[in-house]
Amino acid sequence: MRISKGGWVSQLLKQSARERDRAAQELRLYKVALENAYEGLVICDREGRILTLNDTYATLLGVRAADVIGKPVADVIENTRMHIVAKTGKAEIADLQLVKGRWMIATRIPIRDQAGNVIAVAGKVVFQDLDNLFQMNTRFKEIRKQLHQPADKGKSAASAKYGMSHIIGDGEPMRSVKAMAVKAAKTNGAVLITGESGTGKELFAHAIHRESSRYSGPFITVNCAAVPEPLFESELFGYKEGAFTGAVKSGKKGKFALAHKGTLFLDEIGDMPLQLQAKLLRVLQEKEIEPVGAAYPEPVDVRIVAATNQNLARLVEQGKFRRDLYYRLHVIELRLPPLRERKEDIPVLAEFILKKLARDNGLHTVQADAAAIRRLQSCDWPGNVRELSNVLERALLFMEGSVIREEDLGLPPFAHGADGAPATGRSESEEGGIRAAEIQEKDGDPGRIVSAQGVTSGAAPDNAEASPAYREQEPLKEQVRRLEKELIAGALRLENGDSQAAARRLGMGKSSFYKKRGEYGL
Numbered sequence: 001m002r003i004s005k006g007g008w009v010s011q012l013l014k015q016s017a018r019e020r021d022r023a024a025q026e027l028r029l030y031k032v033a034l035e036n037a038y039e040g041l042v043i044c045d046r047e048g049r050i051l052t053l054n055d056t057y058a059t060l061l062g063v064r065a066a067d068v069i070g071k072p073v074a075d076v077i078e079n080t081r082m083h084i085v086a087k088t089g090k091a092e093i094a095d096l097q098l099v100k101g102r103w104m105i106a107t108r109i110p111i112r113d114q115a116g117n118v119i120a121v122a123g124k125v126v127f128q129d130l131d132n133l134f135q136m137n138t139r140f141k142e143i144r145k146q147l148h149q150p151a152d153k154g155k156s157a158a159s160a161k162y163g164m165s166h167i168i169g170d171g172e173p174m175r176s177v178k179a180m181a182v183k184a185a186k187t188n189g190a191v192l193i194t195g196e197s198g199t200g201k202e203l204f205a206h207a208i209h210r211e212s213s214r215y216s217g218p219f220i221t222v223n224c225a226a227v228p229e230p231l232f233e234s235e236l237f238g239y240k241e242g243a244f245t246g247a248v249k250s251g252k253k254g255k256f257a258l259a260h261k262g263t264l265f266l267d268e269i270g271d272m273p274l275q276l277q278a279k280l281l282r283v284l285q286e287k288e289i290e291p292v293g294a295a296y297p298e299p300v301d302v303r304i305v306a307a308t309n310q311n312l313a314r315l316v317e318q319g320k321f322r323r324d325l326y327y328r329l330h331v332i333e334l335r336l337p338p339l340r341e342r343k344e345d346i347p348v349l350a351e352f353i354l355k356k357l358a359r360d361n362g363l364h365t366v367q368a369d370a371a372a373i374r375r376l377q378s379c380d381w382p383g384n385v386r387e388l389s390n391v392l393e394r395a396l397l398f399m400e401g402s403v404i405r406e407e408d409l410g411l412p413p414f415a416h417g418a419d420g421a422p423a424t425g426r427s428e429s430e431e432g433g434i435r436a437a438e439i440q441e442k443d444g445d446p447g448r449i450v451s452a453q454g455v456t457s458g459a460a461p462d463n464a465e466a467s468p469a470y471r472e473q474e475p476l477k478e479q480v481r482r483l484e485k486e487l488i489a490g491a492l493r494l495e496n497g498d499s500q501a502a503a504r505r506l507g508m509g510k511s512s513f514y515k516k517r518g519e520y521g522l
């Protein structure tokens with residue numbers, strides 16, 4: 001059959017029209033898929049100019065896609081690296097990027113022509129709910145920790161993690177206490193570290209060990225507030241085979257024996273039972289231990305560093321701490337200044353803490369602006385550095401921009417007291433919470449208390465009296481207990497039952513935390 005010339009042409013025209021339609025439809029589909037993607041998508045040319053931006057990303061950025069096409073991507077998207085990838089040609093997978101105050105997971109892929117030249121870069125950001133992101137990250141850290149535990153368990157359990165360089169603060173109070181700690185480290189005598197909760201006593205204990213001639217020996221910690229009284233003796237001194245029913249068959253080494261040739265850090269020493277204090281004194285004098293069930297004492301070479309946030313002298317007066325042991329420990333006392341007495345250190349501390357938080361959470365470092373730092377310096381910090389760290393961690397979660405501003409700190413509005421002194425900062429510490437309750441009681445209203453916010457903030461809101469939201473009928477003590485229990489249970493949940501981490505999260509001292517945990521049966 002002959003096909004006329006006109007027939008050929010019309011056939012070809014029809015075919016190409018069909019292909020055009022198909023291509024156009026395909027393009028429409030891609031466009032719809034791009035626009036409706038859950039992720040933010042952006043494509044740049046090799047000069048870093050935006051070729052296309054989907055609606056999801058445009059909405060997040062608060063721009064109209066049509067207005068930004070052709071603009072340099074760095075002018076439109078904060079902290080972008082699309083233009084850099086266009087230059088390096090190296091893909092960046094799952095990088096963290098802060099955009100409009102939200103952390104995103106960004107992936108940037110160079111697109112090449114057949115000769116291998118970069119002609120464009122495709123970028124994708126997944127913005128998770130921030131909590132999810134942090135939860136994911138916490139979970140990831142846990143898994144990583146579990147994976148690495150068998151290899152370095154022994155090492156991390158028995159070695160000091162911090163040195164003097166980890167102790168931040170170059171104001172006069174801190175410089176002199178650090179200098180004294182270095183001197184104390186060179187001796188072999190017991191050191192007593194005193195200071196309020198969160199002032200860095202544990203940090204100093206580690207650093208003293210590291211500065212001492214025992215630095216290559218073990219560093220063993222015992223939290224005297226956490227050991228149940230009946231187990232104390234065997235925990236410290238160990239026991240021999242068959243010492244008591246339920247004992248491990250082969251016997252067990254105590255902390256003293258584990259710390260042989262190293263340092264034993266007795267944290268919260270004020271909580272040590274009196275009977276054990278007598279035994280500790282004996283070890284310090286005789287330099288030998290007597291494991292439970294042992295026939296003879298065994299020599300040990302251990303240097304004691306003890307810490308407390310209690311007033312040991314007062315405990316001695318009250319008959320709760322042995323005078324002779326107190327004198328023995330008190331030979332070298334390092335008194336750590338509370339943060340309110342070294343506010344000049346707050347800027348460097350904040351910088352250090354923010355860097356550490358960023359590192360621990362795999363984020364980019366964020367800074368606090370001058371007003372935020374001034375606000376931090378206006379606080380009294382009853383929970384000291386731990387509390388400062390908690391406030392900064394929270395600010396990091398709730399900040400809106402890429403720099404922490406005063407309002408991100410979540411502190412009550414700055415106010416001067418009657419004596420001109422700045423108002424106390426928000427405290428998440430137990431002490432802070434109780435103080436809020438006490439303030440209310442002293443104000444002559446013992447049956448009522450401010451809301452949870454007031455309790456945890458450490459300062460009753462200015463309008464507590466006026467706002468019905470802050471007034472409830474439940475008796476004061478019950479409210480405090482209920483809230484305290486909820487907070488402790490919540491923190492334990494978030495930290496997967498890790499008491500130390502939960503105590504840190506709440507800005508509470510470890511001993512108070514353990515006590516409360518037991519008290520509430522959690």
Ligand SMILES: Nc1ncnc2c1ncn2[C@@H]1O[C@H](COP(=O)(O)OP(=O)(O)OP(=O)(O)O)[C@@H](O)[C@H]1O
Pocket residue numbers: 166167168169195196197198199200201202203204307308309349352385386389508509510
């Ligand atoms: N000078 C400092 N520089 C850097 N970090 C610090 C400093 N002081 C304290 N910190 C940090 O504050 C937190 C509390 O410190 P640490 O546990 O040493 O305090 P503490 O006095 O032993 O508290 P507690 O009496 O409640 O056990 C830790 O995260 C610690 O790293």
